[in-house]
Amino acid sequence: MTDVAEIWIYLSQGPLIWLTLTLVAYGIGDWAFRASGRRPLVNPVLLAVAILAVVLTATGTAYETYFEGAQFVHFMLGPATVALAVPLHANLALIRRSLLPMLAALAVGAGTAMVSAVAIARMAGVAPETLLSLVPKSVTAPVAIGITEALGGQPALTAVLVIVTGVTGAIIGTPIFNALGITDYRARGFAMGVASHGIGTARAFQVNETAGAFAGIGMGLNALLTALIAPLLAPLLVAPY
Amino acid sequence: MIAHLTVLLTFQLLGEAISRGAGLPLPGPVLGMALLFVSMLIVPRLSAIATTAQGLLAHLSLLFVPAGVGVVGQLDRLGADGPGLALAIAGSTAIAIVAGVYTFLAVAKVLGR
Numbered sequence: 167m168t169d170v171a172e173i174w175i176y177l178s179q180g181p182l183i184w185l186t187l188t189l190v191a192y193g194i195g196d197w198a199f200r201a202s203g204r205r206p207l208v209n210p211v212l213l214a215v216a217i218l219a220v221v222l223t224a225t226g227t228a229y230e231t232y233f234e235g236a237q238f239v240h241f242m243l244g245p246a247t248v249a250l251a252v253p254l255h256a257n258l259a260l261i262r263r264s265l266l267p268m269l270a271a272l273a274v275g276a277g278t279a280m281v282s283a284v285a286i287a288r289m290a291g292v293a294p295e296t297l298l299s300l301v302p303k304s305v306t307a308p309v310a311i312g313i314t315e316a317l318g319g320q321p322a323l324t325a326v327l328v329i330v331t332g333v334t335g336a337i338i339g340t341p342i343f344n345a346l347g348i349t350d351y352r353a354r355g356f357a358m359g360v361a362s363h364g365i366g367t368a369r370a371f372q373v374n375e376t377a378g379a380f381a382g383i384g385m386g387l388n389a390l391l392t393a394l395i396a397p398l399l400a401p402l403l404v405a406p407y
Numbered sequence: 408m409i410a411h412l413t414v415l416l417t418f419q420l421l422g423e424a425i426s427r428g429a430g431l432p433l434p435g436p437v438l439g440m441a442l443l444f445v446s447m448l449i450v451p452r453l454s455a456i457a458t459t460a461q462g463l464l465a466h467l468s469l470l471f472v473p474a475g476v477g478v479v480g481q482l483d484r485l486g487a488d489g490p491g492l493a494l495a496i497a498g499s500t501a502i503a504i505v506a507g508v509y510t511f512l513a514v515a516k517v518l519g520r
Contacts, residue, residue, distance in 0.1 A: 192469045211468050215475035222476070229480050236473035242463065243470045245415040247436035248422070249460035251443035256457070258448075267514040275507030283499035290491030300495060304503060307474065308434040322481060327496065329478045332471070334500045342501065348508055353515070357507030361500050368467035378464065384507075386437045393432030 178227060184235025191217040204372075206340045211365060212333055247364070250386075253379035260376065261383065264352050268380075271353070272387050275360035279304040280396065284403040296323065297404040301396050303327040306363040309389040317400050328363070335362020336369035351377040359384025411459035418443040 177183045195213035202208040222232055233240070254261065261268075283300050292300075299319035302310040307328045314324035339358045348354055355377030358366040363385045371378030422439025425431070431438065447453045485492055 188472055189469070192466075192472055196468075211471050211475055214469075214472045215479060218472070218476045219479040229477055232476065233473060236476065239470055240473040244419045244436040244439075245412065246463045246467055246470055247434075248415045248419045248439040248443055249456075249463045251418075251440045251447060252454075252457050252460035253464065254440075254444050255447045255454065264511075264515065266518060267511045270514040271507045271511035274510040275503050278506040279499055279503035282502045283495045286498045287488075287491055287495035290494050292488045292491040292495065296488050296492070300492065303496065304500070306434065306437070309432065309437075312432065320484075323484050325474075326478045326481045326484060327492065329471070329475055330493070331496050331500055333475070334496055335504065336468075338497070338501055339504055342504055343508065346505070346508075348512070350512060350515070353508045353511035356511055357504045360507050361503035364467070365471050368471065371464055371467055382440070386433075386440060389437055390433055 178225065178231070181235035181238070184227075184232045185238055186235075187218065187221060188214070188236045188239050191215075191221075206337050206369075209333060209337050209369075211336065211368075243364070250367075250379075250382035253375060254383060257376060257379040260352065261379070264356075264380075267353070268356055268383065268387070271356055272360055272384065272391060275357055275384070276304065276388050276391050276395075279361055280392070280399060281403065294404060294406070296320075298400060299323040300327055301400045301403065302392055303331045304361050304363060304388060305392045306385055306389050309393055313393055313396050316397055329365070332362045332365025335366040339366060339369060340373060352380045355380035356384040359386075360388045363388070408459055411456040414443070414453065414456050415439075415460070415463075418446070 191214040192210060194217060195210035198213055199208045199210045222229065280301050283303060284297050287297055287300055298317045299314050301317060302313040302324060305313065305328070307325060310324050310328045311321045314321055335358060339362070343354045351374045355370040355374070358370045358377070359381030367378060367381035367385050370381035418439040419436050421442055422437070423435030426433055426435045426438045
């Protein structure tokens with residue numbers, strides 16, 4: 167007879183269990199989000215990540231082993247990003263009318279994200295060599311990593327800061343807009359996408375389809391803008407006083 | 408659904424190839440999104456992928472979970488700078504969201520849109 171430990175050893179080495187657990191953890195996170203009356207603080211991504219981190223730690227599983235299963239979910243980020251073209255197309259007339267507000271909000275949102283992040287970090291006494299890795303944190307991960315490499319920052323650190331920024335934006339965005347009484351979903355979505363990339367965009371889609379479409383544009387445009395201006399802006403931001 | 412996925416993957420592949428080939432500062436999928444958007448304007452039949460696209464986008468959050476789990480293991484990289492960086496991210500994200508949303512609304516109002 168095979169005992170439970172042997173079954174576990176067999177399963178934990180293959181991708182099936184980690185792929186399944188990723189979906190189960192997200193299912194629990196999504197259930198809790200709905201059960202809480204869609205409270206922003208009960209973020210499904212954050213909950214799923216916390217559950218999986220506990221499971222990996224408790225079972226002594228390496229991230230590489232986990233990722234062999236989770237990579238199938240991770241891979242779908244690419245096609246899902248391409249799929250953002252569909253809500254863009256569906257909202258074409260609205261987007262055409264909103265071109266100038268978007269470009270203005272892009273410039274201001276991207277600029278304040280970089281400048282305020284470095285300014286606050288400096289005031290909080292963050293080490294100067296860490297500041298460079300913070301500059302592209304509002305940009306979607308693959309671009310942010312490319313930017314940080316070009317600036318001479320640390321890619322792994324930037325990856326962490328990018329994800330934390332996305333989750334932060336996803337949690338604080340909706341409460342901020344509601345507190346300020348902002349009901350224009352174009353503006354809400356676009357600001358979310360610029361400030362907190364794909365995770366903010368995912369959150370915007372949960373709230374409203376128009377918000378999601380505008381968040382997708384904000385994310386894409388900010389990737390382009392920050393890639394172009396960060397190399398010019400970063401040396402000024404992190405320069406000694 | 409397979410045909411729809413084929414469209415999405417083809418545009419991602421095109422985006423990756425062009426972005427890498429031309430050395431553009433855009434990730435392949437983002438360029439793929441732009442290419443698909445333009446193609447949908449020219450070939451309206453491509454809109455048939457809407458059902459699959461909406462299915463994927465409805466669960467966009469799920470797709471960030473594996474990367475998020477990776478971040479948990481890297482949190483010690485933040486070291487002594489952790490609290491300062493957390494403050495910088497929380498503060499700057501709030502500032503950028505508020506600045507962005509009000510800029511959008513102000514320009515839209517001036518233009519009467």
